Amino acid sequence: MSVREVIVEADGGSRGNPGTAGYGAVVFDADRVGVLAERKEALGVTTNNVAEYRGLIAGLEAAAELGARVVAVRMDSKLVVEQMSGRWKVKHAAMIPLADRARRLAAGFDQVTYQWIPRAENSHADRLANEAMDDAGLIEEVHEAVAATSPGAATSPGSGRGDTSSTAARPSGTAKQAPDAAATDADSHSATARLSAAPGWTGATGRPTRFLLLRHGQTELSVERRYSGRGNPPLTAVGREQAARAAKMLAAKGDIGAVVTSPLGRARETAEAAAAALGVEVRVIEGLTETDFGRWEGLTFSEAAERDPDLHARWLGDPSLPAPGGESFDEVRERVEAARRDLVARYPGANIVVVSHVTPIKTLLQLALGVGPSLLYRLHLDLASLSLAEFYPDGGSSVRLVNDTSYL
Numbered sequence: 001m002s003v004r005e006v007i008v009e010a011d012g013g014s015r016g017n018p019g020t021a022g023y024g025a026v027v028f029d030a031d032r033v034g035v036l037a038e039r040k041e042a043l044g045v046t047t048n049n050v051a052e053y054r055g056l057i058a059g060l061e062a063a064a065e066l067g068a069r070v071v072a073v074r075m076d077s078k079l080v081v082e083q084m085s086g087r088w089k090v091k092h093a094a095m096i097p098l099a100d101r102a103r104r105l106a107a108g109f110d111q112v113t114y115q116w117i118p119r120a121e122n123s124h125a126d127r128l129a130n131e132a133m134d135d136a137g138l139i140e141e142v143h144e145a146v147a148a149t150s151p152g153a154a155t156s157p158g159s160g161r162g163d164t165s166s167t168a169a170r171p172s173g174t175a176k177q178a179p180d181a182a183a184t185d186a187d188s189h190s191a192t193a194r195l196s197a198a199p200g201w202t203g204a205t206g207r208p209t210r211f212l213l214l215r216h217g218q219t220e221l222s223v224e225r226r227y228s229g230r231g232n233p234p235l236t237a238v239g240r241e242q243a244a245r246a247a248k249m250l251a252a253k254g255d256i257g258a259v260v261t262s263p264l265g266r267a268r269e270t271a272e273a274a275a276a277a278l279g280v281e282v283r284v285i286e287g288l289t290e291t292d293f294g295r296w297e298g299l300t301f302s303e304a305a306e307r308d309p310d311l312h313a314r315w316l317g318d319p320s321l322p323a324p325g326g327e328s329f330d331e332v333r334e335r336v337e338a339a340r341r342d343l344v345a346r347y348p349g350a351n352i353v354v355v356s357h358v359t360p361i362k363t364l365l366q367l368a369l370g371v372g373p374s375l376l377y378r379l380h381l382d383l384a385s386l387s388l389a390e391f392y393p394d395g396g397s398s399v400r401l402v403n404d405t406s407y408l
Contacts (some may be wrong), residue, residue, distance in 0.1 A: 005030040005070040008059035009117075011125035012051025012077070015133060021046045022135070022372075023055030024128025027062045037062040040128040042135050044374035050320075052077040053098035055129065056084070060105040060112075065341075069110040076119045076126075085114045097320040097328060207349035208390035208397075211340075212250065213361045214353055216262075216270040217242035217384045226300050229293035229326065232265045242384035242408055243270040247277035249386070249407035250353060256280070257350035260343065262288040262357060270384070271355035278353070287339030290357035294326025319373040329359065329376055336363040344391050364389055368397040384408055 007028040014021040021044065027037040039058040043051055056075065063071050075081055082088040083099055084106070090099045106112040119126065217239030221228040235243060250256060260283045261271035268282065275282045296304040296312075305312045308324060315321045319329035339360075343352065354364070358381050366375045368389035381387070381403050388401035 003029065003036065003066050003068055005072075006036060006063050006066065006068040007032050007072045007074060008056075008063055009074045009122055009125045010052070010055035010059040011075065011122050011129045012048060012053070012055040013126075013129045013133060014046060014048040014051050016045075018045055018047045020044075020133055021048070021051040022129050022132025023051045023058060024125045024130070024132060025055045025059030025062060026124045026128065027059060027066060027068075035124075036066055038128060040132040041370065041372055042132045043372040047094070049077070049079060049092070050094060050098065051129070052080045053095065053102060055125065056080055057098065057102050057105060059125075060102060064105065064108055071106075071109050071112045073112060073114045074117045074122065075114070076117055076122045078116050081114045081116045094318060094320065097322070097330070101320070101330065206393040208392040209344045209347050209349060210351045211343070211364060211389045211391070212253075212256070212351060212353045213364060213387040213389060214246055214250075214270065214274065214355045215361055215381055215383060215385050216264075216266040216355060216357065217246075219266050221298065222383055224300070226298050227293040227296045227304060229290045229297050230264070231297050235266055235269045239266070239383070240269070240273075243273040245408050246270065246384050246386065247273040250274050251277035253351075255351055256353055258283060258347055259353040259355065260285045260288070261355040262290065262360070264289055264357070267355045267357065271353070274353050274355065285339050285343070287335040287342075288354065288356040288360050291329065291332050291359045292323070292326040294323040296323050296326070316377065319376065329363075329373065332359050333363050333366075336360050337367060340364060340367060340391065344393075348393065361387060365399055365402065368399045370397070379403075 007030065008025065009028070010023065010025040012021065012023040020042075022040065022042045025039040026035060028034065029036060039055075039062050041054070041058065043054060052075065056073065059073070060071065073081075073084070079088070083090050083095070084102060090096050217235045219228065219233040219235060219239055221231065221233050223236065256278050257280070259271050259275040259278065259280055261267045263284045263286055267288070268284070271282045296307075299307065311321070311324065315323065319333070322328040322331065343354070354361075356364075359376070361381060362376050362379055365379065365387060366373070368391065369375065379402070382405050384405065386401065386404045386407075387399070389397065389399050391397045
């Protein structure tokens with residue numbers, strides 16, 4: 001679907017300011033009769049102004065996905081309207097990256113105008129924002145359930161960020177006994193049947209594209225629990241064994257149509273093992289690469305905190321803040337979301353192995369759950385672990401599995 005002119009109405013709220021926050025955005029046709037797209041999301045704890053900007057960003061992203069060229073933005077936030085119109089300066093540090101992101105999105109259209117409207121005229125977006133905030137309690141329950149079923153959940157803020165965590169190798173003499181062929185075949189058919197059944201309670205329809213999200217194996221930096229972003233350490237001997245075990249598990253599942261991977265070497269090594277076991281080729285997807293940690297690359301959590309104490313502390317709670325010389329988690333989300341859309345379009349209804357890193361995998365789980373950025377800070381993923389997210393053709397999504405390491 002492609003339209004030339006649209007109206008974007010957006011709103012954000014925070015119950016406590018800062019407090020439980022969420023945004024809503026709606027895209028109307030040029031006559032403001034037909035609804036072309038809706039967006040809403042709970043944001044965890046943040047301020048009203050952050051939520052307002054996130055609503056604007058979501059509305060502009062939706063307009064871009066529709067192919068719009070001319071956008072009329074209507075919001076009841078005077079701050080956002082005046083700042084985006086260039087009449088007010090953006091002074092607050094937390095607002096600067098959000099305003100920059102919105103401007104970059106706006107630059108992709110032929111024309112964008114901004115108009116302040118009374119809250120009563122922004123009722124559609126306001127309703128969506130309130131629904132997102134109402135959902136925050138349920139989302140928190142999902143987070144807690146995920147954490148409860150994730151072995152070795154992180155206890156420090158840094159243990160789940162980037163490629164900084166490690167999984168102890170099982171001694172070679174204590175490897176699990178391989179099941180007999182009949183059991184393996186039965187398990188494979190059973191797993192395929194379970195994958196084919198849609199979770200009816202979600203209301204999603206059609207056959208989803210299923211992302212089997214595989215984190216790469218161990219590297220020297222992960223052993224030392226260092227930020228490992230765009231650096232390219234190879235897999236250790238343990239990492240190669242983890243990749244081989246994951247590949248064997250995936251081959252037993254069967255019915256997998258493709259293997260795609262981050263371009264970084266540690267992910268490609270892991271992906272190549274899986275592809276060889278499945279008899280398919282590896283496709284490299286740039287958007288699946290790990291976060292650029294900039295000047296924190298190769299540092300431990302403590303070293304980064306000591307070098308930039310204020311920035312590091314704020315970065316731990318604000319996905320719009322980039323690492324020094326690197327990128328923010330909001331920027332990672334943009335490219336991961338683009339990669340997700342491309343993969344769903346390329347492999348409709350297929351099961352695909354997606355080999356990547358901590359942040360992109362968490363982001364894909366975040367997108368599937370429809371939750372805010374707090375998941376990035378709370379969810380632990382082990383090396384060579386498997387998670388499973390489904391994305392349906394009608395826009396629905398679900399998460400079936402998180403951080404499985406039973407095959408290692």
